[in-house]
Amino acid sequence: MINLGIIGCGSVMQGPYMDLVNKYIFKKLIKLKSISDINSNLEPILRKKFFFDKFYTNYKNILNDDEIDAVLILTSMNEHSMIAKQALLNNKHVLVEKPMATKIDDLKGLLKVARSSSKFLIPAPFVTLSPTYQAINSELKNKTIGKVSLARARYGWAGPNWGEWYYNTGGGPLFDLGVYNITSLTGLLGPVKNLFAKSSLSSKYRTINKRKIKANTNDNFQIMLEFKSGCIGVVTTGFTMQQYKSAAIELYGSTGTIQMLGDDWEPKGYEIWRNSRSSWELYSTPYANWPWTSGFSHLVDCLINNKKPLIKIDHAYHVNEIMIKIYESSKKNQEMSINSTFQTLQFPKKIKTKKSHLDHDRDHDGV
Numbered sequence: 091m092i093n094l095g096i097i098g099c100g101s102v103m104q105g106p107y108m109d110l111v112n113k114y115i116f117k118k119l120i121k122l123k124s125i126s127d128i129n130s131n132l133e134p135i136l137r138k139k140f141f142f143d144k145f146y147t148n149y150k151n152i153l154n155d156d157e158i159d160a161v162l163i164l165t166s167m168n169e170h171s172m173i174a175k176q177a178l179l180n181n182k183h184v185l186v187e188k189p190m191a192t193k194i195d196d197l198k199g200l201l202k203v204a205r206s207s208s209k210f211l212i213p214a215p216f217v218t219l220s221p222t223y224q225a226i227n228s229e230l231k232n233k234t235i236g237k238v239s240l241a242r243a244r245y246g247w248a249g250p251n252w253g254e255w256y257y258n259t260g261g262g263p264l265f266d267l268g269v270y271n272i273t274s275l276t277g278l279l280g281p282v283k284n285l286f287a288k289s290s291l292s293s294k295y296r297t298i299n300k301r302k303i304k305a306n307t308n309d310n311f312q313i314m315l316e317f318k319s320g321c322i323g324v325v326t327t328g329f330t331m332q333q334y335k336s337a338a339i340e341l342y343g344s345t346g347t348i349q350m351l352g353d354d355w356e357p358k359g360y361e362i363w364r365n366s367r368s369s370w371e372l373y374s375t376p377y378a379n380w381p382w383t384s385g386f387s388h389l390v391d392c393l394i395n396n397k398k399p400l401i402k403i404d405h406a407y408h409v410n411e412i413m414i415k416i417y418e419s420s421k422k423n424q425e426m427s428i429n430s431t432f433q434t435l436q437f438p439k440k441i442k443t444k445k446s447h448l449d450h451d452r453d454h455d456g457v
């Protein structure tokens with residue numbers, strides 16, 4: 091039984107994370123011991139919805155509890171690095187929502203602690219765990235579309251109407267949404283060597299929790315990434331996209347094309363064009379219910395079955411450095427080089443891509 095603590099009890103905790111946590115409580119794999127939020131008004135609401143022992147307004151009570159094995163950090167972004175660092179230093183396994191850090195010094199500090207800790211640090215996002223993503227990854231490894239020279243990724247929407255912090259420094263669509271695309275593209279294509287980015291503020295005011303607020307951070311991004319492989323990629327992200335029907339990821343190779351359908355955090359499948367067949371093939375996802383919170387299932391799986399996480403800190407660090415440099419690039423109107431790199435991601439499980447017709451219960455996130 092894993093004793094769990096959760097820090098930050100807003101939208102994402104009360105919805106998607108608790109759906110999974112409840113599943114593992116029901117299976118008796120987890121006990122939700124304590125939760126923490128600076129907003130004490132949440133306690134009665136949370137008590138009506140969920141079972142847990144203690145509620146604290148100061149998260150340090152969770153970190154100081156020796157019985158707690160693992161913590162989920164689901165606060166606003168500027169708090170992530172400090173809490174994650176303290177949690178590792180207090181011998182907790184950590185799952186931290188994205189980004190790990192909003193500033194480079196905090197990112198470096200967290201990496202240093204994580205490298206010397208025996209506990210797991212599992213940073214979101216978890217797109218590389220999706221079976222659709224891993225199927226595309228093995229198509230690239232098998233050279234199904236040859237050498238990839240161009241890539242595109244996009245993720246956006248109109249923007250949250252809760253959480254004022256989303257529109258302040260350390261919030262914004264790059265850390266919130268673009269992070270998925272950058273994780274996907276780097277995972278598939280390898281490290282980035284340099285980048286150039288433009289960003290802007292489309293709307294000076296937003297309505298948050300029915301109140302008009304002034305927006306203080308850019309909400310609209312076009313980013314160009316040059317990969318070490320020679321591939322050139324673009325990422326489009328913003329709280330400025332009302333709808334779309336385009337592919338989430340497009341990969342253009344020397345003998346074909348691959349497109350991931352839907353969003354990379356919720357893939358609907360993928361399509362391949364091969365010159366040799368001169369036709370499109372559609373692989374609908376055999377894992378329709380893959381949840382974007384599956385990093386939590388992965389943490390539980392690693393702890394219970396004594397496995398090493400597939401989410402790698404050096405990859406997450408690389409993605410985080412890229413994002414911080416995107417801000418710098420767009421501010422200075424200048425190309426930025428990236429210092430970090432990471433080992434090619436390895437996925438031991440072979441993905442079954444053609445069995446969608448046999449997929450009935452669509453529950454594929456069990457531990």
Ligand SMILES: NC(=O)c1ccc[n+]([C@@H]2O[C@H](COP(=O)([O-])OP(=O)(O)OC[C@H]3O[C@@H](n4cnc5c(N)ncnc54)[C@H](O)[C@@H]3O)[C@@H](O)[C@H]2O)c1
Binds near residue numbers: 128
């Ligand atoms: N909402 C989504 O759809 C979504 C999806 C994926 C990931 N995320 C990520 O999840 C995280 C939280 O997002 P959200 O939408 O739930 O935000 P939110 O504003 O709804 O919730 C964040 C909560 O953290 C609390 N908090 C802030 N500082 C704290 C501290 N020091 N100690 C304890 N609690 C603290 C706030 O009071 C708030 O209740 C972010 O990193 C976001 O990027 C959100």
